[in-house]
Amino acid sequence: MWKFENPVQICFGQGVFAGLHKIIDKRPYCLVTYDEPYFATLSEALVSRAGKPQCIINNITPNPDFSDLSETCARFASSASQDTVIVALGGGSVIDTVKVLASCPDGFDAVRRFLETGHGEDQLASHPIIAVPTTAGTGSELTYWATVWDKTSQKKYSLARPELYPSHAVVDPELMLDLPKALTISTGLDALSHALESIWNHNSNPVSANHAVFGATEMIAALPRLTGDLQNIDLRSRVARACLFAGLAFSNTKTALAHSISYPITLKYDVPHGLACSFTLPKILDSVIGIDKDCDASLGRIFGPDLKAGVDDLSALLDTLGVSTQPAQYGIQGDEWAGMVATALGGARGQNFIGTRDRVLTSLTA
Numbered sequence: 312m313w314k315f316e317n318p319v320q321i322c323f324g325q326g327v328f329a330g331l332h333k334i335i336d337k338r339p340y341c342l343v344t345y346d347e348p349y350f351a352t353l354s355e356a357l358v359s360r361a362g363k364p365q366c367i368i369n370n371i372t373p374n375p376d377f378s379d380l381s382e383t384c385a386r387f388a389s390s391a392s393q394d395t396v397i398v399a400l401g402g403g404s405v406i407d408t409v410k411v412l413a414s415c416p417d418g419f420d421a422v423r424r425f426l427e428t429g430h431g432e433d434q435l436a437s438h439p440i441i442a443v444p445t446t447a448g449t450g451s452e453l454t455y456w457a458t459v460w461d462k463t464s465q466k467k468y469s470l471a472r473p474e475l476y477p478s479h480a481v482v483d484p485e486l487m488l489d490l491p492k493a494l495t496i497s498t499g500l501d502a503l504s505h506a507l508e509s510i511w512n513h514n515s516n517p518v519s520a521n522h523a524v525f526g527a528t529e530m531i532a533a534l535p536r537l538t539g540d541l542q543n544i545d546l547r548s549r550v551a552r553a554c555l556f557a558g559l560a561f562s563n564t565k566t567a568l569a570h571s572i573s574y575p576i577t578l579k580y581d582v583p584h585g586l587a588c589s590f591t592l593p594k595i596l597d598s599v600i601g602i603d604k605d606c607d608a609s610l611g612r613i614f615g616p617d618l619k620a621g622v623d624d625l626s627a628l629l630d631t632l633g634v635s636t637q638p639a640q641y642g643i644q645g646d647e648w649a650g651m652v653a654t655a656l657g658g659a660r661g662q663n664f665i666g667t668r669d670r671v672l673t674s675l676t677a
């Protein structure tokens with residue numbers, strides 16, 4: 312028994328950003344983005360077509376944190392009305408911030424209470440969201456959850472509500488042309504991790520697996536070429552499309568062990584999400600071979616029938632991209648690493664992983 316569901320309307324292709332105002336369709340809207348010249352230019356272009364927004368929030372920084380969200384939610388609440396549509400123009404940090412804003416009835420406190428206690432969901436708002444991703448990426452434009460960080464207490468929360476599915480994902484690869492090499496690599500690897508993590512996952516189903524196989528295969532083929540030719544729109548489009556399929560896949564399965572391992576690494580060592588959730592992939596792949604025939608079959612469609620050789624190929628891919636597979640390279644000490652892996656296995660995402668504890672500990676910590 313399985314089901315697959317994703318209600319997001321996807322508009323994909325070069326130049327689709329120019330049609331965003333038609334989706335806003337004269338509704339009151341709030342625009343959320345980064346405080347950077349490129350995004351100011353994009354914002355002006357949108358405002359000239361869609362009309363003046365109720366507010367522009369343009370101070371989003373990587374990894375939405377409790378410390379910033381109180382002020383951001385207060386700004387939003389002071390200008391928004393009940394029928395405000397929120398446009399997220401940016402990567403995962405912008406889209407996830409928007410999911411918090413969309414839930415804010417009158418400030419961050421109600422969202423914070425829900426995150427910390429699991430209570431009070433009925434108090435939350437549900438503004439519609441239009442997501443315009445500028446990285447490829449987190450796939451947050453296709454999921455109903457946001458990652459919210461609390462660096463002060465070293466915790467990561469997931470704000471998960473079906474109401475948080477964006478109504479639309481407007482994916483325009485032209486917006487990604489200036490994404491620098493390091494961010495192109497880390498975000499592309501995040502998407503690859505989403506695809507693979509949805510395969511070695513208890514929630515995997517034939518539709519998610521098919522999306523994941525396509526997403527991973529395309530990302531592996533296109534990402535290394537793109538890093539040597541960043542302005543190539545065809546490669547940008549392939550990577551954006553790969554991210555989209557990975558996003559569809561994990562929107563129905565959530566992630567698994569590599570992500571569970573990543574959260575404390577990002578919190579403690581400030582490692583970008585896309586690197587933290589991908590440097591373990593070869594060893595996790597090694598640990599899962601032979602555990603489940605459907606998983607093996609999907610992985611075989613990506614890496615070929617010899618999955619042990621696939622482990623080497625995946626390591627070589629990371630090496631080509633300049634990404635170390637050694638925990639020590641991210642600041643993690645030997646003793647600490649084994650504890651992190653063991654804890655991650657018991658975490659919410661870790662429990663989605665189909666592998667066994669013994670095999671994981673042998674593969675990742677031996």
Ligand SMILES: NC(=O)c1ccc[n+]([C@@H]2O[C@H](COP(=O)([O-])OP(=O)(O)OC[C@H]3O[C@@H](n4cnc5c(N)ncnc54)[C@H](O)[C@@H]3O)[C@@H](O)[C@H]2O)c1
Pocket residue numbers: 345347349372373374375401402403404405407445446447448449450451454456457458486487488489490491494498501584585
């Ligand atoms: N909700 C989900 O399903 C989900 C999934 C994975 C990750 N995440 C979260 O997403 C966040 C990471 O998002 P991200 O990796 O997309 O990056 P990000 O949004 O944190 O942005 C990183 C940097 O990229 C720059 N940038 C973005 N687009 C650009 C462009 N087109 N050109 C030039 N510069 C650009 C921004 O200026 C920013 O400084 C993390 O907080 C992570 O936890 C969420």
Ligand SMILES: [Fe+2]
Pocket residue numbers: 449501502504505570584588
């Ligand atoms: Fe991720």
